[in-house]
Amino acid sequence: MRPGRVLFWLTLGVLTVIFVAPLLWMVVTSFKTNNDATAIPLSWLPHPFSGAAYSTVLTTDSATPVLRWFVNSVLAAVANAVLIIAVDAMAAYALARLRFRGRRLASATIIGTLFVPPFVFLIPNFLIVSRLGWLDSLWAIIIPSAGGAFGVFFLRQFFAALPVELEEAALLEGANQWQIFTRIVLPLARPALATLTVLSFLTNWNDFLWPLYVLYSAEHLTLPAGLGNLQNAATTNYPIAMAGAVVASVPVLILFVAAQRHVIQSVTHTGVKG
């Protein structure tokens, strides 16, 4: 091997260690006892190998009901992604394909809000959600973020780029707009819909600030809000904290590996074309 090639693989190797070691340390610690986790010198192998942290976090009546937070997170992220896909696809279809008074204004308003920093909506939305009686409920995690304009903008671009010939042919055969939308446009847009679904799920799953303040009782938290509280507990039990972190990481890592193409695409789409 040429010296350049050696240096190249060495750099890549060091970087890989920097990126993998903390994650490995998280998994190792989650299988330690608290005494073992704080014992100096630190060890990369648990002595003894213990599942106690997991049995604590996975018991529903514990002070740290991670299993409950997990279920809440799944419910919220799935419902939010489904809602976003449904309402955004319909709106994007109208904006891309149908003609109506106010179309230009509607498009401009929707896209314009993408330039407003999200924290501007934090305080008023908190007040609106409290009036709706959604504080400390999963509705606050599922519904408000579905009003965001990104998905409509993203799908409208995709729909507008689809060839119109199929839709015209269907129209000639007497299909109505709803049939054209559900039977022709949606199937053609499957890659874009998959990308938006994955992106919406990940965003909701990882959202931290909003659930931290609108949810408060232990059994209503999502995983990030729960982990935030776990961290703030006066005495942090690291194996328990790491077990919680592992439970929060595994689903998204699986989703990432399974849908890597869509995740990467969502970044490059928003990145290069946004």
Place this chain on the structure above:
Amino acid sequence: MAVEARPARAVDAPAAGSGGTVRRHATFTPYLFLLPFGVLFVGFVVVPAGYGLWVSLHDYNYLLPGKPWTGLGNYLDLFTPDSRDSGDFWKSMLATGIFTVFSVPFLIVCPLGVALLLNRAVKGRGFFRAVFFAPYVLGVAVVGLLFRFVLDPNIGLVNNYLGHAVPWTTDLPWAWISLIGMTVWWTLGFNAVIYMAGLQDISPELYEAARVDGASRWDEFRNVTLPGLRPVLAFVTTITILASANMFGQSFLLTKGAPANETRTAIMYIAETGLVNNRQGMAAAMSYVLALILMAVSVLNLRLTQRREV
């Protein structure tokens, strides 16, 4: 039928813009398609934008019955030295500013290095891309919790290998170094993926031409790669500045604002004022001030990047 449909489209096409429009539907059909999103959009985006402004003009506390009108009182307070909030607010704005100024260069350069490195890898490019991107999908809560542990002064992995009790989360400048390092570790993959897409778009012929001319790797980077990446660099710079200015989770989890609120960012202070102390009027005013400053920075950034292109 076909004869009927075609001329109608031909007439409409110029007004319809790109992509064409499938006509022939009842007047109300488009509004039905828009309705579900419209309700959510108006309820949680349009109304809040105005409602927040209205709230910021009041001494608003959602737990108290009276919410007296103060006009620009909240804004004036923020710009009056020694008022109840101005000191803490501007300190938190300074923290956000420090974080943005010092994190953005690393968040632009490190991912570019990784993208260039991966672009050279023949084997395993996809694998390494996945490794470097993985932290990003974990979210700030997991990453913050993990780094709090890894950087723990007494039992943390980092100090264990350094053999020295560095106060990573409780003292300056260490707290800033930790926050920036953690943010680079967390989001490097995101920017790297955007760079990699940009690198793919640079024509290989340009590199061949440079090689024929006997250009060194450095010449190649300066004269082919950087100019080819210019629009991507401008975009990455813009979104990175905005992301850093929005920093909340890292400080909340890793330093809790320590030491002495030096690392408490503007968003953290707004959330505390509005959502913990329930002074929504003042918090809303703060968020509009921050938003205006960010918009000014964005316009400035846009001007600068455009000028560079000329």
